[in-house]
Amino acid sequence: MNVSSVKGSMSISSSTSTWKAGDTISDQFPAGLRVLVVDDDPTCLMILEKMLIACLYKVTKCNRAETALSKLRENKNGYDIVLSDVHMPDMDGFKLLEHIGLEMDLPVIMMSADDGKQVVMKGVTHGACDYLIKPVRIEALKNIWQHVVRKRKNEWKEFEQSGSVEEGDRQPKQSDDADYSSSANEGNWKGSKKRKDEEEETDERDDTSTLKKPRVVWSVELHQQFVAAVNQLGIDKAVPKKILELMNVPGLTRENVASHLQKYRLYLRRLSGVSQHQSNLSTIISAQDPTFGSLSSLSGLDLQTLAATGQLPAQSLARLQAAGLGRATAKSGIPITLVDQRNIFSFENPKLRFGEGQQQHMTNKQQVNLLHGIPTTMEPKQLVSLRHAAQSIGNMNMQVPPHGAQNSQNNPLLMQMGQQQQQSRGQILVDSTINHAPRLSSSMGQPILSNGIATNVSSRNGIPENIRAPGYSQTPSMLNFPVNHASELPGNSFALGSTPGVSILTSKGAFQEDVNSEIKGSGGLMPSYDVFNDLNQHKPQSWELQNVGMAFDTSQHSNSLQGNLDLTQSALGQQGFSSGQMNGHNRSAAVANKAMFSTGDVKELGSAQNVNQHLNNLLVDNTIRIKSERVCDTSPANIFPDHFGQDDLMSALLKQQESVASSENEFDFDGYSMNNIPV
Amino acid sequence: MESKHVHEQIAAMRQSFFNEEVLNKNFSQLEQLEGKDNPNFVEEVFTMYLRDSIAFLETIEEAMKTIPIDSIKVDSILHQLKGSSASVGANKVLKEVNKTRQVLGKGNLERTKASILELRKEYDSFKAKLEPYFQLKQANSMAQEK
Numbered sequence: 001m002n003v004s005s006v007k008g009s010m011s012i013s014s015s016t017s018t019w020k021a022g023d024t025i026s027d028q029f030p031a032g033l034r035v036l037v038v039d040d041d042p043t044c045l046m047i048l049e050k051m052l053i054a055c056l057y058k059v060t061k062c063n064r065a066e067t068a069l070s071k072l073r074e075n076k077n078g079y080d081i082v083l084s085d086v087h088m089p090d091m092d093g094f095k096l097l098e099h100i101g102l103e104m105d106l107p108v109i110m111m112s113a114d115d116g117k118q119v120v121m122k123g124v125t126h127g128a129c130d131y132l133i134k135p136v137r138i139e140a141l142k143n144i145w146q147h148v149v150r151k152r153k154n155e156w157k158e159f160e161q162s163g164s165v166e167e168g169d170r171q172p173k174q175s176d177d178a179d180y181s182s183s184a185n186e187g188n189w190k191g192s193k194k195r196k197d198e199e200e201e202t203d204e205r206d207d208t209s210t211l212k213k214p215r216v217v218w219s220v221e222l223h224q225q226f227v228a229a230v231n232q233l234g235i236d237k238a239v240p241k242k243i244l245e246l247m248n249v250p251g252l253t254r255e256n257v258a259s260h261l262q263k264y265r266l267y268l269r270r271l272s273g274v275s276q277h278q279s280n281l282s283t284i285i286s287a288q289d290p291t292f293g294s295l296s297s298l299s300g301l302d303l304q305t306l307a308a309t310g311q312l313p314a315q316s317l318a319r320l321q322a323a324g325l326g327r328a329t330a331k332s333g334i335p336i337t338l339v340d341q342r343n344i345f346s347f348e349n350p351k352l353r354f355g356e357g358q359q360q361h362m363t364n365k366q367q368v369n370l371l372h373g374i375p376t377t378m379e380p381k382q383l384v385s386l387r388h389a390a391q392s393i394g395n396m397n398m399q400v401p402p403h404g405a406q407n408s409q410n411n412p413l414l415m416q417m418g419q420q421q422q423q424s425r426g427q428i429l430v431d432s433t434i435n436h437a438p439r440l441s442s443s444m445g446q447p448i449l450s451n452g453i454a455t456n457v458s459s460r461n462g463i464p465e466n467i468r469a470p471g472y473s474q475t476p477s478m479l480n481f482p483v484n485h486a487s488e489l490p491g492n493s494f495a496l497g498s499t500p501g502v503s504i505l506t507s508k509g510a511f512q513e514d515v516n517s518e519i520k521g522s523g524g525l526m527p528s529y530d531v532f533n534d535l536n537q538h539k540p541q542s543w544e545l546q547n548v549g550m551a552f553d554t555s556q557h558s559n560s561l562q563g564n565l566d567l568t569q570s571a572l573g574q575q576g577f578s579s580g581q582m583n584g585h586n587r588s589a590a591v592a593n594k595a596m597f598s599t600g601d602v603k604e605l606g607s608a609q610n611v612n613q614h615l616n617n618l619l620v621d622n623t624i625r626i627k628s629e630r631v632c633d634t635s636p637a638n639i640f641p642d643h644f645g646q647d648d649l650m651s652a653l654l655k656q657q658e659s660v661a662s663s664e665n666e667f668d669f670d671g672y673s674m675n676n677i678p679v
Numbered sequence: 680m681e682s683k684h685v686h687e688q689i690a691a692m693r694q695s696f697f698n699e700e701v702l703n704k705n706f707s708q709l710e711q712l713e714g715k716d717n718p719n720f721v722e723e724v725f726t727m728y729l730r731d732s733i734a735f736l737e738t739i740e741e742a743m744k745t746i747p748i749d750s751i752k753v754d755s756i757l758h759q760l761k762g763s764s765a766s767v768g769a770n771k772v773l774k775e776v777n778k779t780r781q782v783l784g785k786g787n788l789e790r791t792k793a794s795i796l797e798l799r800k801e802y803d804s805f806k807a808k809l810e811p812y813f814q815l816k817q818a819n820s821m822a823q824e825k
């Protein structure tokens with residue numbers, strides 16, 4: 001394509017050129033931007049459509065979230081950006097946000113008549129690119145293309161970073177941007193075929209730009225090979241070069257593997273973080289199973305969390321924390337196990353602190369509160385792990401984006417997350433906790449967990465910058481990541497089982513293990529964490545947290561959801577607690593958060609009243625606990641399908657996500673875990 | 680001449696809406712979206728809005744009669760109404776919606792009911808003002824086409 005060459009100077013050019021739809025539009029960018037707008041109110045829908053057309057965009061409108069999702073699924077590359085209302089009858093906008101982040105990794109902008117801080121925060125934490133207040137002005141719509149560009153750019157950058165070492169390995173088949181647009185949509189392993197085609201296309205188009213690198217489509221098979229190789233090497237020793245050798249895939253470059261590894265690690269981290277929450281509560285001991293398997297218990301939760309992608313993080317965190325609180329006392333024993341298990345824990349503790357700090361940073365107070373409020377016996381580690389999870393999730397998103405194609409399995413999750421969380425992953429996590437907390441009490445099932453990930457809100461918290469750098473925070477995807485993997489993991493193996501810290505996910509799948517081990521062993525994690533940290537503005541802290549989270553995960557091998565949930569909860573609780581200890585202000589923050597939750601959620605949920613009460617009574621723990629328990633019940637069923645094929649995983653994930661919607665419990669729990677991660 | 684007169688009349692009506700704050704700037708935004716290929720855009724939007732909001736209001740009124748009152752549902756509908764009213768620029772209606780939500784949020788059912796009555800009144804008044812405006816516009820444009 002000439003377009004790409006013409007625009008070679010601009011990173012976006014490749015993206016524009018990659019708009020599969022038409023190469024010709026790139027010159028007119030942003031005209032022709034393919035927008036999908038979802039709003040149940042016909043009046044608003046009509047007005048929005050009109051405005052978007054006036055901006056010269058190509059508009060598709062839906063009045064139901066389900067319709068929108070199916071449209072997106074049918075035509076993964078058919079849209080560049082999604083505009084969705086928050087308040088919809090059939091599905092919560094944040095849930096949709098999660099789905100999209102998980103499956104398609106498209107930038108999503110949330111809209112609402114509500115301009116309450118909590119809701120906006122929720123958007124941020126769930127990974128939304130932006131948040132518009134109704135009535136939406138046309139000026140606001142004129143700029144939405146920036147999110148598309150940014151996302152692509154970030155993806156590309158990530159790709160660049162990971163593959164920069166060996167540029168010559170393979171001529172970039174496609175610029176990241178191009179990949180981004182195309183692969184992002186596919187965002188998952190399934191799309192590998194398509195990707196390959198796209199890649200070839202882009203090859204022709206972007207063969208010269210050094211910046212542009214061909215995007216490798218990480219098909220399910222390829223990813224499995226990758227995971228097998230990583231497992232074989234051991235997470236600690238899994239270096240791209242060796243992995244590449246083991247995989248023995250012609251045409252695959254070290255760069256490709258490196259970036260994919262990065263994403264994978266983030267994913268694992270995220271899983272471990274989430275699972276930590278859950279597993280902390282239940283079975284820290286199983287920490288040995290690095291695999292995402294730990295998700296088994298968590299998976300239900302994670303999935304949900306992931307599903308929520310934007311929503312879960314905050315919610316899960318909150319929930320987890322709440323759960324943690326509730327269970328803290330019950331599971332005092334768990335922390336110990338965790339500690340024993342993981343070396344990481346040792347440094348998790350310090351991280352916890354950081355995590356807390358970060359949390360505060362992120363949500364400023366809300367996060368802290370959560371942790372704080374949770375009088376868990378869980379050590380700070382748990383808290384850290386939570387953070388970790390949160391962070392990892394965030395990181396994962398970031399790192400993943402460029403390789404949306406690569407991690408088909410993970411990508412959907414990651415992508416989603418990343419997309420949405422460009423801005424502040426941490427926030428998402430935090431938000432989710434906060435937001436979710438109240439929700440938890442009121443409606444277990446609020447699948448809407450509006451993943452705070454709707455972090456699309458542009459850098460409200462200031463973290464966005466950081467997040468963006470790595471490549472748009474995709475918290476949602478991150479969250480999802482584990483989930484997907486969870487199901488897949490089992491298949492993969494627990495090779496790493498013994499890796500401490502890795503196992504948190506309790507054997508969810510090789511992936512988990514790999515992830516865990518990777519996380520633990522490899523310093524590579526650091527980078528990802530760093531990215532995340534930046535977001536949180538507590539670099540060192542976040543990193544630590546991440547590690548902690550990881551450690552946590554491993555320890556949580558909890559094989560049963562229950563266990564995980566419990567663990568998480570307790571972990572959360574503890575973390576919260578420990579955090580509190582660490583940071584005096586956490587406590588107040590926690591309290592504040594609770595209050596905030598109650599108020600914020602009240603409005604949102606409607607059952608806010610209940611929530612408020614819960615919160616006010618500090619019954620969050622209880623509610624969360626209940627929720628988590630409920631989640632456990634449900635999630636396992638959903639989460640652990642016996643088949644962990646990628647496709648199955650995906651569908652399971654999707655199902656879970658959907659079920660999340662239906663089963664509040666699950667959702668809550670997940671959200672909780674996510675939330676717990678101190679941001 | 681006639682059309683000019685009608686034109687002025689229409690303009691005057693429109694201006695009065697702004698003066699009285701029945702409409703706000705969002706309405707102007709909508710007008711800007713109107714163009715040659717969709718000359719009746721604003722009217723279409725308003726027709727849709729009026730139709731949907733009456734349905735909302737009726738649902739709310741029904742919900743207020745049930746015992747116990749499903750305040751979550753009511754709030755959810757109010758939220759929707761808020762969004763659409765804001766989008767079309769129905770200023771006073773929007774204000775009433777916000778007020779009602781606030782009162783509902785506080786849990787004061789009696790005041791909520793009263794507020795809903797006010798909201799309904801505001802809506803009816805809004806409809807009564809806008810409909811003739813659009814009719815006049817429609818008639819005018821048709822006349823002009825001739």
